[in-house]
Amino acid sequence: MAARAGVSRQTVSNVLNSPEVVRPATRNRVQLAIDELGYRPHASARRLRTRQSSTIGIRLDPVAGGISGSILDRYLHALVAHADGRSMRITLFTASDPADEIAHYARLRDGADIDGVVVTATQYDDPRIEWLARERMPFVAFGRPWGAERADDPDRLWVDVDGRAGVRAATEHLIGRGLTRIGFLGWPAGSGTGDDRRSGWEAAMVTAFGLGASALAELTIEATEGVPNARIAVERLLASGAGLDALVCASDALGLGAMMAVREAGHPHFPVIGFDNTPVAKAVGLSSVDQRLDVVARATLELLMGPEGTRVLPHGSAAADAAHRLITPQLIVRRSSHLAPVEEAGGSKAFDHNEREQEE
């Protein structure tokens, strides 16, 4: 015990946890002894006494096949960095299905291993979220609850990226460059995220050109996620001779597939924009919409722990207007959308000037 500074253990504890109650002179003396002896409180002892693990659990996805796998990765990185700033730690687990994941939640909570969880890859009527809410366990979902259900229930915290706004910005960027027949390559209707993104394109096209439903449908292509699917779909489209000026895509995988198809078909300047700003998009020069995962991660912790707090808030303590956060993403313009013969619109879009740096 570092009571070598001639004070009691409790005073040491106070210096570390509530410095303001300790007289400055004493505080300095203790601090000096701490530095000198290199004393660090024993984390487990503290956690035992305070009944707080200061740890947040998150499931590490089994690398979701596609190239967008790195989204979670980047989000996780930002989350860990911000958590560190709040003296929180992140612990990982893996699960094979939602039921398994719930079992992990229960196990980790019962063992006082975690104070709360971050839920990713949310689905319609997600059983995990229902369970967490029922058990009154603190959590934040990355992903809105799609569908009619309680998206504004203050007991179900969530953060999400405003895909609609992002795709709208991408579309308007192309419109601003003088293009008119801008297609949308998205997933089959029915996925919340996909429909949301498409709605951004739709809004931009309707606003700019007043298109009707049939015109919009004509400009829409569907492909399930994956580079080859997109490639095939776009090849087919090109073969059918549909006159398109550009493509906005629901993901970088779709964007990459589209780009490969149009380039091979001999259109080196045909503009394509993806979504997610994955490393691959950067690598191949594909314009894309960046989710600003750093901002999302910060918002996640703000919901879970309050704006400045250093501990996880109890379930159900959020104000109605502080229970959800929708982050506006940012368009990153690269070669794939400004190589073209069309004049540069000179807008205020972000440019990616680092395009070649820091490849490892």
Added chain:
Amino acid sequence: MAARAGVSRQTVSNVLNSPEVVRPATRNRVQLAIDELGYRPHASARRLRTRQSSTIGIRLDPVAGGISGSILDRYLHALVAHADGRSMRITLFTASDPADEIAHYARLRDGADIDGVVVTATQYDDPRIEWLARERMPFVAFGRPWGAERADDPDRLWVDVDGRAGVRAATEHLIGRGLTRIGFLGWPAGSGTGDDRRSGWEAAMVTAFGLGASALAELTIEATEGVPNARIAVERLLASGAGLDALVCASDALGLGAMMAVREAGHPHFPVIGFDNTPVAKAVGLSSVDQRLDVVARATLELLMGPEGTRVLPHGSAAADAAHRLITPQLIVRRSSHLAPVEEAGGSKAFDHNEREQEE
């Protein structure tokens, strides 16, 4: 306390930790009470008493730019899964540079937050490894210590992937298909990993065709990591009219760039093979060498905790022959290397039959 089964706390503890010392009848009775009450030991209390955190720390890289970023991700996933099987948890941290990373090690160790660490992205004379060895903190490096230094020091545990063997297998696969002028697209000489991979190609070429140094040099292309760099280098090569039959590459990024260049130059069947088997390779049908990160992760824990153990072994307790593990990777053959007009060699190489499944 679950002494509701009519026994003392210690007996409950024994049922959980050393069931063999408890009489079966008692054990069953206690187990029943445990299940019934849903009792879980308080992890922090146990950790305080046993002076073991049962936690391994690992740094989460700031997403290393390139498309190979997902390597750590997949390794991490496997590591977490295996750790769970040994009742271990993984905790993450981020660091801006080696010194910062070392500071994290010290902090986490002094706070009894971790029992050991896994070190990734190792370099020549890695300061982190020197520090860990000096402090006698348990650790395993993912990556051999390149250079002359003590690669066989039993105090410096490491696992790595045998890049040489992987590239050799890839090259031999092409040779088996009747190709002869097989080039190697690699990073500039001087990186341990890169030189190791090139040596596999060299070995295969020398064995098959008895090439000399100048012939080998003629077939070697250099590009720094990154899709565009590879693309440019290969475009240049094609323009210069060097007659090549196929390309083996040091990474998927190089492979992807090469593939884009040869496809655009009108060679849809020119075989290309990458390395790392990233999701992107899978997505675009690029043959690649898979690092078998699951095996690497298992080996990591075996070095850190012994073949079956459930706790981290003290530093320096490894036998000389159990301190390092070199994992042989596996060639995954896809369209990029077997579309060709050349006859299929009918070898025993692994095929990737899942190519389109489970894209999210």
Added chain:
DNA sequence: ACCCGTTCTTTGATCGTTCAAACTACTCTC
């Protein structure tokens, strides 16, 4: 019956912290 060795179970002590209450020293008030 008695003692003895085994096998199984219980009892105190302890890990290192923080909580809650008690104590000390000092200042202020009337």
Added chain:
DNA sequence: GAGAGTAGTTTGAACGATCAAAGAACGGGT
């Protein structure tokens, strides 16, 4: 100058598990 109030510090207890040693139960041999 006695009592009340306040700021700073110390003391005992507790968090919930495991360790080490002591105690109880049970057969078996003499």
